[in-house]
Amino acid sequence: MQFIPTIYLPGSCAAAISFYRNAIGAQLLSQLTAGPDSQNPGAEPKIIRAAMRIGEGVIYLSEGHHAAPAAFQGFSLALNVADHGEAERAMQALADGGTVQFPLRKTMLADPFGKVIDRFGVHWSVEVPVS
Structure with missing residues (x-):
């Protein structure tokens, strides 16, 4: 079993990936991006999941399933x-x-x-x- 936290960053996932790579040497392991489709032709591409290695651990970053602002409380x-x-x-x-x-x-x-x-x-x- 492996525990992997997911951090939802609506609208800033790509910027966070770049920041963590530069700031703490995170490595991008994989990235899945969904673009506009027939139901949402004008939609911006979204990062569905990006896996990043930080040291010996892995975290997932995602734009999330909605546009609500990120609120990080109760954990670090x-x-x-x-x-x-x-x-x-x-x-x-x-x-x-x-x-x-x-x-x-x-x-x-x-x-x-x-x-x-x-x-x-x-x-x-x-x-x-x-x-």
Whole structure:
């Protein structure tokens, strides 16, 4: 069994794919796009599912099935990194156009640990786990 979260980003999925590739080195594994069809000839193409590898994990990104704005509450994505330098780079990159909620610092969970909301509204924690 494998757990793969899907993040719905209506209208900004392609931009998010590009951002995560540049910001945290995500790799695009696959992408399925649906374009205009006979029932919706003027519709914009939509990304139905894009699989991205981030480190050892995989997430799906999608435009979703409707145009409701994205609302990310009650969860965050944790990015475990190898060292302080990588944590600094990831926090800075994810915060570009976003908001740092908790600057990197030593906590009982990790050294360092930080929280950021990226430009798409996705909540992230960046951490070097305590050994």
